[in-house]
Each structure stands twice: as C-alpha cells, then as structure tokens.
Amino acid sequence: MNSSPAGASVFKDIQKLSFDYVPEKLVHREPQMKRLRTLFRPVVDSNFSQNALITGSVGTGKTHLSKIFSSDLGKMAQDKGKYIEHVLVNCRQYYTEDMVLLKIISKFQPHFPDRGFSVPEKLEVLRKQIDKSKCHLLIVLDEVDALLKKSGSNLIYTFTRFDEEVPGIKASLSLILISQHDVFPLMDAASLSTFKRTNVVAMDKYNGEELKDILMERVELAFYPGAVPEDSTGLIADIASESGDARFGIELLMNSGMLADEERVEEITPEHVRLAKAETFRTITEEKLAELDKGKKVALLAIARKMKKSAYINTGDAEDSYAVVCEELGEKKRGHTQFWKYIKDLDALGFIDTKISGEGVVGKTTLISLSEIPAGQLEEILEREIGGSE
Numbered sequence: 001m002n003s004s005p006a007g008a009s010v011f012k013d014i015q016k017l018s019f020d021y022v023p024e025k026l027v028h029r030e031p032q033m034k035r036l037r038t039l040f041r042p043v044v045d046s047n048f049s050q051n052a053l054i055t056g057s058v059g060t061g062k063t064h065l066s067k068i069f070s071s072d073l074g075k076m077a078q079d080k081g082k083y084i085e086h087v088l089v090n091c092r093q094y095y096t097e098d099m100v101l102l103k104i105i106s107k108f109q110p111h112f113p114d115r116g117f118s119v120p121e122k123l124e125v126l127r128k129q130i131d132k133s134k135c136h137l138l139i140v141l142d143e144v145d146a147l148l149k150k151s152g153s154n155l156i157y158t159f160t161r162f163d164e165e166v167p168g169i170k171a172s173l174s175l176i177l178i179s180q181h182d183v184f185p186l187m188d189a190a191s192l193s194t195f196k197r198t199n200v201v202a203m204d205k206y207n208g209e210e211l212k213d214i215l216m217e218r219v220e221l222a223f224y225p226g227a228v229p230e231d232s233t234g235l236i237a238d239i240a241s242e243s244g245d246a247r248f249g250i251e252l253l254m255n256s257g258m259l260a261d262e263e264r265v266e267e268i269t270p271e272h273v274r275l276a277k278a279e280t281f282r283t284i285t286e287e288k289l290a291e292l293d294k295g296k297k298v299a300l301l302a303i304a305r306k307m308k309k310s311a312y313i314n315t316g317d318a319e320d321s322y323a324v325v326c327e328e329l330g331e332k333k334r335g336h337t338q339f340w341k342y343i344k345d346l347d348a349l350g351f352i353d354t355k356i357s358g359e360g361v362v363g364k365t366t367l368i369s370l371s372e373i374p375a376g377q378l379e380e381i382l383e384r385e386i387g388g389s390e
C-alpha cells in the first residue's frame with residue numbers, strides 16, 4: 001500500500017462525520033418522512049393542530065428525521081403563505097417543565113430570565129409570543145422519556161390541549177415526541193386521552209445493506225476518493241448491523257480513518273476497521289464505567305480480578321475478592337445486602353451477566369460472567385478510574 005505524504009489525510013472533511021452534522025438526505029427513511037408529511041398536512045392546509053410519536057432504537061435516525069422534517073414543514077407552509085416555526089428540545093438536557101418551557105421561550109426571546117416565573121406564567125408568556133409572531137409552533141420533545149420519568153406528563157397534556165383553553169383561536173401548537181422506548185406507559189390517563197396514540201412513526205433498526213448505503217453517502221462527503229474501498233465500508237456496515245445503529249457505523253468509519261492516518265496510508269483496510277471496532281467498544285465501555293459510583297466500581301473491580309482465570313465465578317468468590325480489594329484500596333467494605341445490590345445493578349447496567357447455577361451443583365448459587373469486555377481490560381480501566389477519582 002502507498003504511504004501518503006507527511007501531513008496528508010484520508011479525510012477531505014472530517015466534520016461531515018461529527019454528530020452535529022445533519023446531511024439533507026436521509027437514506028432509506030422515505031416511508032417515515034411521507035407518513036409525517038401526511039399527518040401534518042392539515043396543519044399546513046387548514047386550521048389544525050397535530051401530535052405524533054417517533055420511536056425506534058438507538059441510532060435509527062429519529063433526531064435526524066425530526067430535524068429535516070421540521071424545517072421541511074416550515075418551507076411547505078411558507079409556500080402556502082403560512083408561518084410555522086419549530087423548536088427542538090432535548091429532554092435529557094432539559095428534563096423539568098420549567099427547563100423545557102424556558103428553552104422554548106428562549107426561541108422567541110433569547111434573554112428571558114431563568115428565574116422568577118412559575119410554570120403557568122411561562123405558559124402564558126409562550127402563548128403571547130406565539131400570538132405576537134403569528135406563527136404555528138411545532139415543538140419537538142426529543143428523548144421525551146427523560147421528561148416523563150422526571151416530571152410526569154402534565155406538560156404534554158397542556159401542550160395537546162393548548163388551543164382548547166382559548167376557544168375560537170387558531171390552532172397554534174403541534175407536538176412531536178421522540179423516544180427509544182414505549183412512552184405511553186409513562187403517561188397518565190388524561191394525557192393519553194388527548195395524545196393521538198395511533199400517530200406513531202416507527203423507525204426499524206437498519207440492516208447491513210441500508211447501513212452500507214448510509215455509510216457510502218458519508219464516505220463521499222468526508223473522504224478523498226478511493227480512501228475507503230467498498231469492502232471496508234461493507235465490513236463496517238456488517239459490524240454495525242448487529243445493533244442496527246447508524247451512529248455506531250459512522251463512529252467506526254471515523255475511527256478507522258484515524259487509524260489509517262496514524263499509519264500514514266492512503267486507504268482504510270479491513271484491519272483498520274477491526275482495530276477501530278475493538279477501540280470503539282473500549283471507548284464506549286470507558287465512558288459507561290466513568291459514570292458508575294465508586295461503590296459499584298470497587299465491586300466490579302473485585303469481580304474483574306476474580307474473573308481473569310475463569311468463565312464463571314459464584315457470588316461467594318466475588319464477595320471474598322471484594323473484601324480483599326476494599327482492604328487494598330482502604331475502602332469501607334459494605335455488607336452482604338449492599339454487595340448483592342451492587343451485583344444486581346451491575347447486571348441491570350449490562351456490565352456483568354448473572355444466572356442461577358444449574359442442576360447438579362450443590363446448593364443453588366448465582367453465577368457471574370462477563371460478556372463484552374475482557375477481564376484484564378476491565379481491571380485496568382477500573383484501577384485507573386478509582387485511582388483518578390480520589
């Protein structure tokens with residue numbers, strides 16, 4: 001393979017691989033786009049408010065679709081002499097009614113004070129702003145499960161009834177909710193009765209072929225011609241198709257490119273892709289581990305150490321190892337009940353797997369195993385994490 005000159009790169013425009021970049025084209029999502037257009041056509045054509053829910057697992061293009069659709073809707077309206085504004089709120093960042101309303105209001109009034117107004121007062125301000133600007137406002141609540149879990153469904157109820165409170169006034173507010181999970185169980189009866197539950201736009205996981213098309217589009221935007229041979233793109237698509245997650249595919253593409261740059265070669269090879277896969281998993285794991293509280297980190301370190309020599313350990317072994325690790329780190333050793341809780345939590349978070357030992361083993365016990373990451377790597381990351389957090 002050819003070496004590229006010093007300072008050269010496979011990337012023509014790496015920014016096209018960043019998470020903030022939203023290409024105008026959304027490959028393989030025409031049916032969903034069409035359905036949204038159909039649902040919202042009456043908002044453009046007549047005096048109508050609408051609400052809808054977009055669902056689908058991680059990286060299936062929900063946020064991307066909503067961004068493209070919202071600005072398309074604005075343009076469609078403009079062509080018909082109507083004014084539709086939109087605002088997108090990420091409820092993982094803005095998870096209380098106050099925060100969500102403030103974010104929406106700041107669309108109209110960027111310096112609106114963040115204190116001193118109650119929720120009903122903020123709603124009144126919003127109503128006046130919409131009236132004054134003579135627009136119809138489309139509110140997109142992304143990752144809405146965070147808001148629902150933290151603050152309940154009152155705000156959604158209010159938004160879906162927004163126009164009923166002032167009879168005779170034009171339809172002024174529409175709503176799109178986005179979530180990976182089924183959000184209807186999180187909504188109370190009143191909100192469910194006003195939210196149109198059949199207006200669901202489902203985003204299936206992408207298959208390998210679809211991912212390949214999505215990736216090829218990015219390759220063209222971000223890389224020099226010839227830098228990503230088709231079999232490398234195919235391999236990335238195959239790897240990402242296990243989760244059906246386009247974001248993971250794009251991340252893998254970028255990391256593979258960086259490895260090629262490190263080696264100063266002009267082309268991404270399948271071996272770069274395989275290496276990038278291992279590294280990307282590691283980064284994801286590291287990020288998840290960093291978020292654990294110290295108690296769980298110590299418990300997981302104890303498990304990782306015991307696990308280096310065996311496929312399974314039982315909870316007794318894990319607890320013995322935990323005592324040793326606590327002693328070594330000068331950490332307070334928590335009791336059996338708390339340690340058991342750590343195990344349950346680590347299982348729920350996906351760091352370990354647990355199962356009850358089968359027949360033939362004296363006295364049933366819980367067996368622990370690691371699925372995703374080698375014990376040695378886990379140990380190394382955790383030792384660094386725990387050391388760093390003091």
Ligand SMILES: Nc1ncnc2c1ncn2[C@@H]1O[C@H](COP(=O)(O)OP(=O)(O)OP(=O)(O)O)[C@@H](O)[C@H]1O
Pocket residue numbers: 018019021022023025026027028029056057058059060061062063064065180214246247250
């Ligand atoms: N069909 C597609 N065509 C082009 N790019 C896509 C497509 N689907 C997803 N992407 C890209 O993949 C990445 C993830 O998409 P997006 O953020 O919309 O996923 P999401 O469903 O909102 O995921 P999450 O549930 O994690 O929020 C983005 O960079 C997006 O631009």
Ligand SMILES: [Mg+2]
Pocket residue numbers: 062063064142
């Ligand atoms: Mg999203």
